[in-house]
Amino acid sequence: MTKRNDITALDEVAGNGLLSRRLLLRGGVAMAGAASTLVATQGASAEPLKEPEWSRYQGTTVEPMGRRSKNEKDTTRILTNPKGEPRTQHARTPHHLLNGQITPNHLHFTILHNGIPDIDPEQHKLVIHGMVKQPIVLSMDRLMRYPMVTRQTFIECGGNSAALFSNEPVQANLQSLHGLVSNAEWTGVPLSAVLDEVGIDPKAKWMLVEGADTAAITRSVPLKKALDDAILVLYQNGERLMAEQGYPVRLLLPGWEGNMNIKYVRRIKIVDQPALSYYESRNYSPLLPDAKAYRFFFVNEVKSFITHPSFGMKLNEPGYYEISGIAYSGAGRIERVQVTADGGKTWADAAVQGPTMHKAFTRFTIPWRWDGQPAVLSSRAVDDGGNVQPLRDEFVRERGVTQKPVTNPFGFPNQHYNSLTSWGINAKGEISHVYV
Amino acid sequence: MSMSKVSLAVLAALSLSSVAFADDKNGLGHKVGLGQPITEADIKPWDITILPDGTNLPPGSGTAAVGAKLFTEKGCIACHGEGGTGGSNGAVITDIPLAGRGIEATKTIKNFWSNSTTVFDFIRRAMPWNAPRTLTDNEVYALTAFILEGNKLIPPGTVMDAKSLPQVKMPNKDGFIIKFPDRI
Numbered sequence: 074m075t076k077r078n079d080i081t082a083l084d085e086v087a088g089n090g091l092l093s094r095r096l097l098l099r100g101g102v103a104m105a106g107a108a109s110t111l112v113a114t115q116g117a118s119a120e121p122l123k124e125p126e127w128s129r130y131q132g133t134t135v136e137p138m139g140r141r142s143k144n145e146k147d148t149t150r151i152l153t154n155p156k157g158e159p160r161t162q163h164a165r166t167p168h169h170l171l172n173g174q175i176t177p178n179h180l181h182f183t184i185l186h187n188g189i190p191d192i193d194p195e196q197h198k199l200v201i202h203g204m205v206k207q208p209i210v211l212s213m214d215r216l217m218r219y220p221m222v223t224r225q226t227f228i229e230c231g232g233n234s235a236a237l238f239s240n241e242p243v244q245a246n247l248q249s250l251h252g253l254v255s256n257a258e259w260t261g262v263p264l265s266a267v268l269d270e271v272g273i274d275p276k277a278k279w280m281l282v283e284g285a286d287t288a289a290i291t292r293s294v295p296l297k298k299a300l301d302d303a304i305l306v307l308y309q310n311g312e313r314l315m316a317e318q319g320y321p322v323r324l325l326l327p328g329w330e331g332n333m334n335i336k337y338v339r340r341i342k343i344v345d346q347p348a349l350s351y352y353e354s355r356n357y358s359p360l361l362p363d364a365k366a367y368r369f370f371f372v373n374e375v376k377s378f379i380t381h382p383s384f385g386m387k388l389n390e391p392g393y394y395e396i397s398g399i400a401y402s403g404a405g406r407i408e409r410v411q412v413t414a415d416g417g418k419t420w421a422d423a424a425v426q427g428p429t430m431h432k433a434f435t436r437f438t439i440p441w442r443w444d445g446q447p448a449v450l451s452s453r454a455v456d457d458g459g460n461v462q463p464l465r466d467e468f469v470r471e472r473g474v475t476q477k478p479v480t481n482p483f484g485f486p487n488q489h490y491n492s493l494t495s496w497g498i499n500a501k502g503e504i505s506h507v508y509v
Numbered sequence: 510m511s512m513s514k515v516s517l518a519v520l521a522a523l524s525l526s527s528v529a530f531a532d533d534k535n536g537l538g539h540k541v542g543l544g545q546p547i548t549e550a551d552i553k554p555w556d557i558t559i560l561p562d563g564t565n566l567p568p569g570s571g572t573a574a575v576g577a578k579l580f581t582e583k584g585c586i587a588c589h590g591e592g593g594t595g596g597s598n599g600a601v602i603t604d605i606p607l608a609g610r611g612i613e614a615t616k617t618i619k620n621f622w623s624n625s626t627t628v629f630d631f632i633r634r635a636m637p638w639n640a641p642r643t644l645t646d647n648e649v650y651a652l653t654a655f656i657l658e659g660n661k662l663i664p665p666g667t668v669m670d671a672k673s674l675p676q677v678k679m680p681n682k683d684g685f686i687i688k689f690p691d692r693i
Contacts, residue, residue: 159588159638160598187638201544202552209544210552219541238612270540278693281558287641289634291558295693340555348558349624351631355616358685364608366621368685371692476611486613 079113080393080442088415090442091396094424097438115392145170150180151248153483161186163483164317165252168380168399174225174426174434176255178310183317184230184253187287190337194321197285199305203343206272213321219262222304225433227401229254229373230331231357234490238472239479242506247383249482250494250506254373256401256434259325260308265300268343277343281350282324285339292333293347294326298371302327305338328403328432329371330489332357359488362473367489373403375462376491377410377437377454388502391445396423397438402456407435409455414441416449416495416509417464423452443498449509451495465508468492557642559630563675566629569646570670576655579648584637593659598638602659607681619660623685625677629653629669650674 086093141148148171150164166182176182194213202208233253236243243250273296280299283291294303304325306314314320319336326333332352347353347369358366377400382388396414400407406429411420423437437452454462468491475486497507549556559565580586580593590596594603600617607620614620618628633649635641644652654669663669663677687693 187635187641200547200552200555202547202549202556207544208547208549208552210547211544215543215545218543266541267544270542270544283555283558289557289641291634297692340552342556342558344560346560346562348630349561349627350558351627351635354623354627355621358616358621360607360612360614360616361686362612364614364684366685367688369693370688372689473612475613477613479613 087419087421089448091414091421092440094439096440097424165248166255167248169247169383174436178315181255182253189317190286197321201271201341204274204277205343221260223260225258225430226327227256227434228331231488232485235485236479236482237490238487240474241478242508243479243482245482246385251378257310259306261304261306264303279344279347281342281348282335283340284335284337286337291350370489374491375402375454375456375460377452378494379450379452384504384506386504391443394441395438396441398452400435400437400454404460405456405458406431408457410437411453412439414448414450448498449495451493463492465492559626561624561626566671567646569650570668571647571651571654573655573658576651579652601656621681623679623682625674
């Protein structure tokens with residue numbers, strides 16, 4: 074009983090040192106600890122303490138916009154087109170440097186096909202027309218007066234994790250591989266509230282949504298989704314939308330392919346057929362190995378990856394570590410996440426951070442005792458609809474891999490990868506990207 | 510993925526209650542009614558989307574001969590190369606096959622696009638990249654004809670207009686599987 078908290082004495086719940094997630098439950102440790110005089114430390118005695126330089130003088134002056142520590146200056150997005158050349162621009166979220174579940178606004182991923190438009194909210198208009206009794210136009214002023222809802226949800230580009238379609242594991246960090254997904258709290262007007270008042274023709278099945286950006290990005294969206302949980306988003310994590318996220322108003326389709334969440338939305342046309350516009354008929358129709366392609370791959374299916382530790386980090390010594398990662402499903406709520414440290418031979422349940430939310434990031438954690446030997450970490454999520462993140466061999470059998478190794482981690486050999494990500498740890502504690 | 514779905518469906522059925530979805534739905538018991546009425550005629554300048562059956566194609570017409578000149582004059586060659594056969598932003602006229610190149614095959618208008626109307630819609634909406642929505646409808650028809658003819662999708666000299674464009678046969682029309690039919 075007294076030995077229960079000593080990391081070296083705990084029984085593993087799965088191979089290579091995975092420990093019980095129950096150790097993370099609040100109360101469990103403290104209760105046992107109270108009854109115990111046992112101490113746990115690691116290594117030789119520490120240096121004597123001194124007063125540090127920075128606590129002796131007045132600090133710097135507070136500014137209107139908060140600033141993070143200069144020591145965190147490298148916590149930034151990776152850009153694919155920093156000079157704004159005439160092509161698409163991508164900015165990827167550094168999940169390996171973040172924690173929790175919310176992506177800060179300035180680190181949220183974004184993709185722009187023709188730059189960020191500079192929209193005056195006083196002149197921006199949203200028009201709804203087509204197969205309706207009465208077409209309407211809404212100023213932003215008027216739209217802001219509708220009842221609003223707030224929810225967390227992730228947005229993921231259909232091309233996120235595309236490098237994992239490579240036949241050989243691409244040696245790139247988490248941000249490069251999985252940086253085209255982020256999670257925020259969005260506030261806005263339920264689209265159903267607005268659609269309700271135009272009188273939709275019962276024969277209509279789709280809506281065409283279009284942005285006021287230079288590329289006039291458009292996608293066809295089933296009305297079923299529009300009337301279900303779609304939101305005209307005005308706020309992102311409490312503040313007005315970032316310019317690059319669609320200011321002043323963007324469509325949010327919780328759990329659905331990023332490109333469909335039209336930014337700068339200015340027009341919604343109710344119709345009876347999809348337009349098969351550029352992005353739905355080309356980029357976001359993923360090819361299958363037999364040269365057929367999926368079309369209308371709306372949902373970002375259940376997925377997870379370990380953020381800590383991950384590629385490029387180093388474990389400096391054996392001992393206790395917490396494995397931590399992100400799980401999400403465009404079809405529902407995360408119900409269970411399992412972690413392996415021995416490349417999938419044995420799995421243990423991770424602790425899932427509650428309250429879990431539909432179509433939102435869920436942080437999972439599990440304690441781990443690394444013994445200094447090679448290990449392979451990966452995670453596998455299950456959602457409340459019973460959808461299980463597919464193992465890599467299952468996934469590859471259906472969806473295929475490239476014929477040649479992918480050399481550019483930012484390229485898009487295919488779309489909608491939701492299989493596992495595995496990190497191989499060698500005896501030196503170095504971490505590489507591996508397939509199992 | 511559906512493969513492992515069955516094994517966990519039972520487990521899910523036990524733990525899932527219909528109440529659990531309540532926080533994931535939007536609903537409003539009343540109509541707010543703040544939208545200002547507007548006529549379709551007044552919306553027309555923004556109403557640019559073309560449907561696959563040709564709905565909303567504007568009057569006008571064009572041929573490849575005219576389109577070939579426009580392709581140079583309007584600067585398309587700067588990004589798509591001389592004659593559209595490849596530049597910094599890819600070829601719009603090319604014969605690369607889809608099959609046999611794996612999942613990373615290059616998707617082209619000829620080997621992949623299912624609808625000719627998408628060519629007109631996309632050029633009118635987004636090209637030239639540096640000055641979208643500056644082309645006249647006749648110019649868009651001509652550029653569309655140039656690209657379709659260069660890809661041997663229409664016989665030489667075919668006039669593209671609201672009637673002929675939707676009838677162009679695209680080779681990969683039947684190459685698609687709807688991933689989530691139940692969500693439509």
